[in-house]
Amino acid sequence: MRPMTILGILCAILATLSPAAAADPFPPDDEALRLPVAMLMDVGLRGDFEGIALARTRLSTLLAAPETGSDRSRLARIHYFLALADWLASQARGYERNRSIAMARQALTELDRTIELDPELAAAYALINRSIYMLGINGVRDPDLRTRALESYRKAVELDPTDPVVLLVDGAMTTFTPPEAGGGWEQGIALVDRAILRLARDADSGDPYARGWLAMAYAWRGMAYLNTGDVTAARHTFEMALDARPDYWTVQVSLLPMTERVEPGAVPDVAPERWTLLAEDPAGDGRRPDLPDLERLSWFREEPSGRLWFRFELARPADPKRFGVNLPFDVDDDQSTGMAWWGGNTEFTFDRLVTVWVARESDGSYRGTAGMADAEGVAEGRMLNLGQGNVAFAIDPDGAIVVGFQPDELGLGQRSRLLGVVGSNVDWNDVVEDEGSCVLDLSAGGAGGDGQREAIGEPGGTP
Numbered sequence: 001m002r003p004m005t006i007l008g009i010l011c012a013i014l015a016t017l018s019p020a021a022a023a024d025p026f027p028p029d030d031e032a033l034r035l036p037v038a039m040l041m042d043v044g045l046r047g048d049f050e051g052i053a054l055a056r057t058r059l060s061t062l063l064a065a066p067e068t069g070s071d072r073s074r075l076a077r078i079h080y081f082l083a084l085a086d087w088l089a090s091q092a093r094g095y096e097r098n099r100s101i102a103m104a105r106q107a108l109t110e111l112d113r114t115i116e117l118d119p120e121l122a123a124a125y126a127l128i129n130r131s132i133y134m135l136g137i138n139g140v141r142d143p144d145l146r147t148r149a150l151e152s153y154r155k156a157v158e159l160d161p162t163d164p165v166v167l168l169v170d171g172a173m174t175t176f177t178p179p180e181a182g183g184g185w186e187q188g189i190a191l192v193d194r195a196i197l198r199l200a201r202d203a204d205s206g207d208p209y210a211r212g213w214l215a216m217a218y219a220w221r222g223m224a225y226l227n228t229g230d231v232t233a234a235r236h237t238f239e240m241a242l243d244a245r246p247d248y249w250t251v252q253v254s255l256l257p258m259t260e261r262v263e264p265g266a267v268p269d270v271a272p273e274r275w276t277l278l279a280e281d282p283a284g285d286g287r288r289p290d291l292p293d294l295e296r297l298s299w300f301r302e303e304p305s306g307r308l309w310f311r312f313e314l315a316r317p318a319d320p321k322r323f324g325v326n327l328p329f330d331v332d333d334d335q336s337t338g339m340a341w342w343g344g345n346t347e348f349t350f351d352r353l354v355t356v357w358v359a360r361e362s363d364g365s366y367r368g369t370a371g372m373a374d375a376e377g378v379a380e381g382r383m384l385n386l387g388q389g390n391v392a393f394a395i396d397p398d399g400a401i402v403v404g405f406q407p408d409e410l411g412l413g414q415r416s417r418l419l420g421v422v423g424s425n426v427d428w429n430d431v432v433e434d435e436g437s438c439v440l441d442l443s444a445g446g447a448g449g450d451g452q453r454e455a456i457g458e459p460g461g462t463p
C-alpha cells in the first residue's frame, strides 16, 4: 500500500471518529459562506434587525449560485444559516411580539428544509428546539410544538452530542430538568462549559460562527448563574461575553445591568388595615413551585409624599436571596396601544413598567435591576430607561414583597390598568390578573385607608 493511500484511510477513520467535524454547519473551507456568515453573526449579536435582513439576502443568493448547484449538503447549510438569521431576528432590538413570532416560525420553515436536505445536521435540530422556545416566550402555546421541541432536542443529542450548539441546548434543557431526573444548574452549566471549550478553540482560529456562538454561550452561562443567585459569577461571565463580542447588545443593555448594585431604599411601616386590596389570585397557579406564588395584591398611598406602594402577598414567604416583581401599567387606559406583556396574561398591553429583579449578596447588599421603563425602552431591552434607583423595595415581616415609587415619575394619571407579577431575579412565575387587568383609581382613595376600600379595585373589570 502506498503511503498516500494509508494517509487517506487514516483520514477517513479519523473523520468517522469525529462526527462533529463531519456535521459542522460551518465548514472552514467554504469561502463563499464565510463572508455572509461573518456578517450575520456580527449584525445578529448587535441585534440589528435590518442588518440581519441584509445578511439573510446575501445568504439566500448562494442558494442559486453556480458553485452551489445541486450540492445538497451545501444547500442544507445555507438553509440552516437562513434559519439562524431568522432566529436572531426573532430576538433583535425593537422587539415586537408579532414580529418575533413571525421570525421564529420562518426559522422553523427554513429548518424543515435543512433537515429535508441533510437529516444528519445536529445543529439544525438544536435550533428547532430554540425556535420553538422563542415561540413559547412569546406566549404561543401548542402541545404539538412542545412535543416537537423535545423530540428535536433528543434527536440533536443522538446525532452529535459534541456539537457546541447541541451542547448549549443540552445545557439549557438540563438546567430545567429536575435533579431527580438528572438535571439541575450544575449539570447544565457543565454542558455549557464544554460548548465554550470547543467554541473558544474554533474562535481562536478565526471562525466567525464559533466566535458568535462563544459570546452567546457565555451569555447563557451567565443567565444560569443569575438563576442560581450567584450574581458575582454571572457578572464575570457576562464580561467574558463582551470580551468575545464587545457589541453584544443583549449583554450590554439587558444582562450586565441585572448584576449592578442596587439600593433598596426605605419602605414605610404600613398598618395592615391601611392597604387597599386590588386583586386576589389562586394559590398554586405559578409556573414553578419553588418560585413566588401570588395571592393578593394591595396598594397604599403615602402622604404627604404621594408615594405609591404595592404589596405582593405570597402563598409562602418570599426568599430574600432572590426575588422579582413587575408592575406593567396601561397608563392611557387603551389596550390597543403599548407592548404585549410576556409574563403570563399575554393579552395585556402595557406602556410603562416598574421592575424589581434582585438577588441578595452574602453581605446583605442587593444586585439586580430596580427602576422604571416605558414600552419603547423595554423593546430595546432597556428596563430602566425612565430611571433607576427610584423604586424602593423590601420583604416585610410577613414575607410579602413591597415596592414603592412616585407615580409622577412613571407618568401615572388618576386611573390606570395594571398587572402584578412575581418571580425570581430572572424570570416571572405568577401574575394577577390571569385574564383582564386590575384597575387602579388614585382619586378613589387609598391614602388614609378610612373606609375607602370598597371604592377601589375592580379585578378584571371593564370601565
Ligand SMILES: [Ca+2]
Pocket (backbone or CB within 6 Å): 281, 282, 283, 284, 285, 286, 293, 294, 295, 430, 431
Ligand atoms: Ca397565585
Ligand SMILES: [Ca+2]
Pocket (backbone or CB within 6 Å): 281, 282, 285, 286, 294, 430, 431, 432, 433, 434
Ligand atoms: Ca395567577
